[in-house]
Amino acid sequence: MSALVKLVDVSKRYADAPALHPTNLSIERGKITVLIGPSGCGKSTLLRLIIGLIEPDSGSIKFDGESITPDNIDVLRRRIGYVIQEGGLFPHLTSRANVLLMARRVGKSQEEMQRRLLELCKLTRFSDQLLPRYPVELSGGQRQRVSLMRALMLSPELLLLDEPLGALDPLVRASLQKDLKEIFARLRQTVLFVTHDLAEAIYFGDEIVLMNEGRVVQKGSVTDLREKPADPFVSEFINAQRGVGLT
Amino acid sequence: MNSVHPTMIGRDRQPRRPRPSVLMLLFLIPVVAVACASANPIIMGSKKFTESYVLGEIARRTLIDAGIPAEHRQGMGGTIILWQALRGGQVDAYPEYTGTIAQEILKIDHELSLDEIRNALGKFGVGMTEPLGFNNTYALVMRRGEAQRLGVRTISDLRKYPELRVGLTHEFLDRQDGWRPLRERYALPQQNVVGIDHALGYSALANGSIDVKDAYSTDAKIGQNDLVALEDDLQFFPKYEAVFLFRSAMRADAIAALRRLEGTLDEKRMIRLNAEAERTKNYTRAANLYFQGSIGSKNAVGESFPHKLARWTLRHLQLAGFSLLLSVVFGIPLGIVASRGGALGHGILGFAGVMQTIPSLALLALLVPLPFFGISARTAIAALFLYGLLPIVRNTASGLQDIPRSLRESAVALGLSPVVRLCEIYLPMASRSILSGIKTSAVINIGTATLAALIGAGGLGEPILSGLNLNDHVTILQGAIPAAVLALLVQWLFDLLDRVLIPKGLRI
Numbered sequence: 001m002s003a004l005v006k007l008v009d010v011s012k013r014y015a016d017a018p019a020l021h022p023t024n025l026s027i028e029r030g031k032i033t034v035l036i037g038p039s040g041c042g043k044s045t046l047l048r049l050i051i052g053l054i055e056p057d058s059g060s061i062k063f064d065g066e067s068i069t070p071d072n073i074d075v076l077r078r079r080i081g082y083v084i085q086e087g088g089l090f091p092h093l094t095s096r097a098n099v100l101l102m103a104r105r106v107g108k109s110q111e112e113m114q115r116r117l118l119e120l121c122k123l124t125r126f127s128d129q130l131l132p133r134y135p136v137e138l139s140g141g142q143r144q145r146v147s148l149m150r151a152l153m154l155s156p157e158l159l160l161l162d163e164p165l166g167a168l169d170p171l172v173r174a175s176l177q178k179d180l181k182e183i184f185a186r187l188r189q190t191v192l193f194v195t196h197d198l199a200e201a202i203y204f205g206d207e208i209v210l211m212n213e214g215r216v217v218q219k220g221s222v223t224d225l226r227e228k229p230a231d232p233f234v235s236e237f238i239n240a241q242r243g244v245g246l247t
Numbered sequence: 248m249n250s251v252h253p254t255m256i257g258r259d260r261q262p263r264r265p266r267p268s269v270l271m272l273l274f275l276i277p278v279v280a281v282a283c284a285s286a287n288p289i290i291m292g293s294k295k296f297t298e299s300y301v302l303g304e305i306a307r308r309t310l311i312d313a314g315i316p317a318e319h320r321q322g323m324g325g326t327i328i329l330w331q332a333l334r335g336g337q338v339d340a341y342p343e344y345t346g347t348i349a350q351e352i353l354k355i356d357h358e359l360s361l362d363e364i365r366n367a368l369g370k371f372g373v374g375m376t377e378p379l380g381f382n383n384t385y386a387l388v389m390r391r392g393e394a395q396r397l398g399v400r401t402i403s404d405l406r407k408y409p410e411l412r413v414g415l416t417h418e419f420l421d422r423q424d425g426w427r428p429l430r431e432r433y434a435l436p437q438q439n440v441v442g443i444d445h446a447l448g449y450s451a452l453a454n455g456s457i458d459v460k461d462a463y464s465t466d467a468k469i470g471q472n473d474l475v476a477l478e479d480d481l482q483f484f485p486k487y488e489a490v491f492l493f494r495s496a497m498r499a500d501a502i503a504a505l506r507r508l509e510g511t512l513d514e515k516r517m518i519r520l521n522a523e524a525e526r527t528k529n530y531t532r533a534a535n536l537y538f539q540g541s542i543g544s545k546n547a548v549g550e551s552f553p554h555k556l557a558r559w560t561l562r563h564l565q566l567a568g569f570s571l572l573l574s575v576v577f578g579i580p581l582g583i584v585a586s587r588g589g590a591l592g593h594g595i596l597g598f599a600g601v602m603q604t605i606p607s608l609a610l611l612a613l614l615v616p617l618p619f620f621g622i623s624a625r626t627a628i629a630a631l632f633l634y635g636l637l638p639i640v641r642n643t644a645s646g647l648q649d650i651p652r653s654l655r656e657s658a659v660a661l662g663l664s665p666v667v668r669l670c671e672i673y674l675p676m677a678s679r680s681i682l683s684g685i686k687t688s689a690v691i692n693i694g695t696a697t698l699a700a701l702i703g704a705g706g707l708g709e710p711i712l713s714g715l716n717l718n719d720h721v722t723i724l725q726g727a728i729p730a731a732v733l734a735l736l737v738q739w740l741f742d743l744l745d746r747v748l749i750p751k752g753l754r755i
Contacts, residue, residue: 051660077662088657092675092750101671102661134752150661 004029004158004190005050010059012045019045021214022059027158032184032191034205036198038237042214043194047160050192051082064157078106081151085163087143089135095146096131103153120149123183141172148180152187159184161193165200177203198241210234288316289501292329292338295322295701295712297524298383298465298489298517302342304534306491306505312538313504321530322712324612324701326351331616333492334371337623340493340505344383346485348375348492350424358485374495374502377509378488381517385419385484386464386476393458394475401480402433405459409436414443414457424485426461432483465514467522489517512537528713528722552725555710560729562624563706566699567692567733570628574635574688579681581636582643583669596644599637607634607698615702627699627706634695635688642684646677678749686741693734697726707733 003026012020020042027033035043048054050061052073061068063076082088089098096117103113121128126145135143144164151159164180165173181204184191195201201208202222210217210225218230229235289310293303303319310317320338323329330352332338343352349359353367365375387402394400397408405411419425420442429435437459443451448460449468462469464476489512491505512520516537524533581599585592605613610630620626650673658668674681700708707726714722746754 048656053656053659074662074664077660080660082657082660084653084657086651086653088653088660090654090658090672090676090752092678092752094752102663105663105667134755136752136755 002029003027004064005192006062007046007049008060008062010046010049010056010061012042012049012054013057018214020049020056023216025209025216025219027190027192028207029157029190030188031206032189032193032204033207033209034201035192035194035209035211036196036201037211037217039196041211043211044162045214046211047082047162047192047194050158051077051080051160078102078154079157081148081154081156081159083144083147083151083159083161083164085166087135087140087147089143089147089150091135094132094134095126095138098135098146099131099150099153101150106154116153117149120152123152123186124148125179139172140168141176144168144176148183157190159189159191161191163194163196166195180204198238210237212237288318289340289497290338291317291319292323292332292341293319293321294326294329294341295324297467297521297530298463299342300530300713301520301524301533302379302489302491304530305508305537306340306342308534308538309504309508310501313500315498315501315504317501321709322700328612328615328702333373333494335618336494339497339501340491342379342489343375343492344487344489345378346384346424346487348490349485361488368492369495372495374493374497376491376493376506378490379508380489380510380512381465381514382486382488383463383465383514383517384479384487385424386462386469386479387459388452388462388469388474388476389459390452390455391473391475394477399477401478402429402435402483403480405435405437405477406433409438411437411439411458412456413437413440413459414448414451415440415461416445416448417442419461424483429483432481465517465521467518467525470518471522525719528719530713556725556729559705559707559709559726560733562704563693563696563708563730563733566624566627566631566696566704566706567689570631570696571635571685571689571692573628573632574639574692575685577632578636578639578684578688579643582640582681582684583647585640585644586647592644595640599640602633603637607695608701610634611698611702623702624699624704626702627696627704631692631695631699635692638684638687638691639681640684642680642687643677646680646684647673649680650676675750676753679745679753682741682745682748686738689737689741690734693730693737697730 005025005027007023007025009022009024010020011018011022023042023046025046035046037043045054049056050063050068052068052070055070063079066072066076068076089095090101093101099117099120100113103116108116117131118128120126121131124145126142126149130138130142135146138146148164165176168176177200183189184204191204193201193204195204205222207219208222208225209219212233218225218234220228225234226238229238291303291306291310293299300321303321307317307319323332323338326343326347329338329341329343333341345359345361345364348364348368349355353359353364355367359367361375361378368375387405389399397404399405399408415426420427420440426440430437441457443457443460448457449472451457452460452474453472462474462476468474469476491508493502493505520533520536523536524530527533578599581595585595602610607630610633611626614620614626614630620629654676655668655673658672663672696706697708697711699706700712707730710722710726711730712726714720714724714726
């Protein structure tokens with residue numbers, strides 16, 4: 001099994017401080033990789049580098065063996081789905097128009113788009129009756145389902161999720177977690193999932209990447225992290241989260 | 248000379264070079280549309296006071312009666328604006344006074360003979376008729392009864408009554424040929440001298456708050472208020488013989504027609520015409536009085552009020568509409584550039600801001616001397632366009648800047664091209680802000696377009712301006728009320744447009 005995304009010595013600095021120290025990381029095909037760590041550890045930066053919202057200061061990022069450059073980024077973006085915490089839905093477009101936005105641009109036929117749309121509604125458990133609604137007319141959970149449909153519309157090889165459930169209340173969150181896991185399994189989707197919640201990471205992650213202060217601290221299964229911590233920070237992070245989980 | 252092609256004579260005398268830029272062509276559309284509205288008649292100009300209006304009307308009527316197409320641009324402002332317009336060819340002729348020509352145009356401080364003036368004007372390509380027959384100079388006036396009681400007949404007689412109170416217009420107080428040198432020449436002893444508005448001065452004189460004031464010798468109010476003009480026994484005031492100035496290149500039959508007016512208007516007659524104009528608020532009717540007894544042509548009778556109102560309103564909407572169109576066409580792209588910040592963005596916002604801080608009158612005055620503009624509707628449109636820019640540029644820029652970063656990034660991450668992002672995501676999201684900028688700009692334009700009348704561009708400012716000159720509230724309201732109603736209608740229309748143009752998802 002080969003890596004779909006490969007980061008080699010990738011680093012990024014913002015004006016005042018380094019956001020990501022030179023980092024190597026592979027995202028394996030068909031697996032769910034979870035990036036976890038405290039706020040400001042560089043996990044979102046890593047995601048934004050892959051989708052090309054920011055450019056690395058050094059190193060290279062390869063997608064399916066091809067280096068990401070400003071020239072090919074727009075083509076590659078069609079092979080990557082991206083969902084953010086706030087959903088990122090455009091308020092002036094209906095749910096349907098939001099989902100079909102890019103499909104229309106790449107010249108999909110009406111029937112093809114309609115078929116895919118209904119397929120996605122079923123997959124994400126979103127009622128097709130709600131498709132003519134605008135984002136403000138939907139609940140937070142519904143909005144994230146539409147956002148997920150938009151990301152999956154062109155059947156991307158990679159799905160990037162930046163704390164997609166972070167803004168939802170616990171009940172909605174739990175039901176969406178369950179649905180998401182089913183969807184990923186059914187699609188055998190390659191996913192890079194950013195969260196700061198260890199329970200969520202354990203629930204989804206085939207592979208967990210723990211980050212701190214712009215560096216990858218340890219990569220492995222949850223058992224690896226628990227039993228063979230690479231660093232005192234790993235144990236500290238796991239114990240802190242467990243403590244919160246117990247109360 | 249009669250065979251000169253009429254199109255050679257109009258306003259657009261500068262050769263037009265082909266302009267490749269599409270934007271430039273867009274800019275020209277309204278200008279050409281307005282310029283083509285009439286076919287090159289002789290353009291009479293007049294300054295913004297009653298007598299000048301009446302003389303302009305008389306000249307127009309004379310030309311038309313001679314079979315020469317003519318238009319009258321009423322009340323185009325002061326001496327310098329009209330002089331520039333005459334030299335630039337935007338007007339072909341206008342009434343002027345010899346004293347003003349010597350002092351304000353030729354800048355010579357001693358009195359000149361008519362021939363000296365004519366020679367000096369010839370160097371500018373401008374001709375002058377012989378005097379029309381009256382001298383409209385300054386005069387000092389008193390209540391007739393008071394003057395008789397004191398035995399004051401000449402200005403020298405004032406020396407005997409140092410207790411008389413004097414009320415003078417501010418202009419007269421400051422003029423080279425005004426109060427200070429007058430007092431020196433006559434050794435006048437009066438200490439109680441105040442500055443007062445011309446129209447108010449007449450009321451002050453009538454109710455006895457002042458005893459002496461300055462006036463124009465042909466002012467109709469002298470007769471109406473039973474005043475007497477004191478004789479200038481030391482010949483202090485220079486002569487202000489009324490004449491017409493015309494472009495030497497004007498068609499010969501038009502010059503001949505104007506010259507037929509020479510020596511036909513004495514002071515009494517002019518006073519009567521001025522009185523008629525102020526009484527009826529109708530310059531055309533006053534001008535017709537001049538022709539009474541000669542040919543009574545019907546076509547020059549004043550147009551009906553609804554017709555006038557329609558003409559003013561249509562022109563007003565043309566001015567405001569074309570300028571708004573230009574503001575939108577240029578403002579939105581400039582706003583898009585400005586939204587990206589940087590030196591260029593700040594520069595654009597700064598420029599639009601500065602444009603708006605220039606007083607509208609000053610902006611008009613600054614544009615008039617430029618070769619392409621002059622006294623015309625295009626100057627008014629250009630000024631209104633510059634005024635309308637800021638609200639549109641600023642609102643476009645801020646509307647775009649207010650789009651949350653997460654949504655901008657979502658559009659990028661989807662793989663949409665920059666053009667699609669702008670047209671289908673960013674601009675629709677900023678539409679509410681952009682539209683409200685356009686609305687502000689439209690309302691400002693409707694209001695400011697009333698000033699266009701100052702440079703003869705017409706519109707609802709025309710009755711406002713004549714009303715101001717006549718001190719007649721009804722005439723002012725004839726322009727002010729429709730302008731206010733128009734502004735409200737435009738506001739309402741844009742509220743309606745909001746519902747059509749702002750995407751539904753942004754209105755819920």
